[in-house]
Amino acid sequence: MAVSDVSAAEIPFWEAKALEEMSRAEWESLCDGCGRCCLNKLEDYDTGEIAWTDVACTLLDDKTCRCRDYENRTKVIPDCVPLDAATVRTIAWLPPTCAYRLIAEDRDLYWWHPLLSGDPDTVKLAGISVEGKVISEDEIPVEDYEDRVVTWPEEEG
Numbered sequence: 001m002a003v004s005d006v007s008a009a010e011i012p013f014w015e016a017k018a019l020e021e022m023s024r025a026e027w028e029s030l031c032d033g034c035g036r037c038c039l040n041k042l043e044d045y046d047t048g049e050i051a052w053t054d055v056a057c058t059l060l061d062d063k064t065c066r067c068r069d070y071e072n073r074t075k076v077i078p079d080c081v082p083l084d085a086a087t088v089r090t091i092a093w094l095p096p097t098c099a100y101r102l103i104a105e106d107r108d109l110y111w112w113h114p115l116l117s118g119d120p121d122t123v124k125l126a127g128i129s130v131e132g133k134v135i136s137e138d139e140i141p142v143e144d145y146e147d148r149v150v151t152w153p154e155e156e157g
Contacts, residue, residue, distance in 0.1 A: 014103055014115065019085035030099040032113050032123045035065030035130040036152060037083070040137060040145055041093050050093045053148040056134040065129050097128055097154045110154075127153050 013026050022030075038060040042051040059068045059077060067073050073080045081087060083100055094101040099109055109116055112126035123129045130152075140148065 012115070014099070014109065019088060019100065019103055029115060030103070032097070032099055032128070033065050033120060034095065034097065034123050034128045035060055035062070035134070036095040036128075037093075037098065038065075038067065039130065039134065042145060042149065043093075048092065051146075051149045052152055053145050054130070054134045054150045055137050055140055055145055055148050056130065058136055058138050060130075060134070060136070062131060062134050062136070065123075065131050095152065095154075 013022065014030060017026070019027075035056070036052075038057045040053050040055040040057070042053065043049070044051070056062060057067075057077060057080070059073055059080075060066075061068050069076055074082060081091065083094075085104075088094065088100040088104045097110055099113060099115075102109055110126070110128075111117065112122040112128060114120045114122065124131055135148070
C-alpha cells in the first residue's frame with residue numbers, strides 16, 4: 001500500500017503532527033521514562049561539549065525514572081528546564097534517544113519506546129533507562145561531578 005493510501009487515522013500522531021501541534025496528553029506520552037534528561041550534565045565552557053554524569057536531580061525517583069514532583073518541579077528546582085517544542089529544538093543536552101529530539105529531527109522512535117512497544121518496561125529492558133544506575137545529587141558535592149562522568153547507551157559523541 002502506498003503511503004498516500006494510508007488514512008490519517010492509521011498514521012501515529014507523532015508522525016502526523018509537528019511537536020507544536022500535539023495535545024498535552026500526546027506531548028506527555030512522548031516521554032519514554034528513561035530519566036536521562038534529569039541527570040546533571042557538565043558543559044565545556046570553551047567547546048560546548050556535553051559530558052553526561054550518573055548524578056540525578058534530587059526530584060528524580062530512580063525506581064520509576066519519573067519526577068517526584070512534576071507539576072512543581074520548576075519551583076523546587078529553579079534551573080529545571082521544562083521541555084516545549086521551541087526548547088527541544090534549541091538545547092543540545094537531550095539524550096540522542098529522546099522522542100522529543102527524534103521527532104524534532106524528523107527521525108523514527110526506537111523499537112523500545114512505549115508508544116511502539118505498548119510496554120513501558122521496554123525502555124528498561126533495552127538498557128536505556130537510568131533505573132538503578134544513578135546517584136542523587138543530594139549524596140554528592142558538585143565538585144565531585146567530574147568523577148561521575150559516564151557513557152550512556154546510544155550516546156553520540
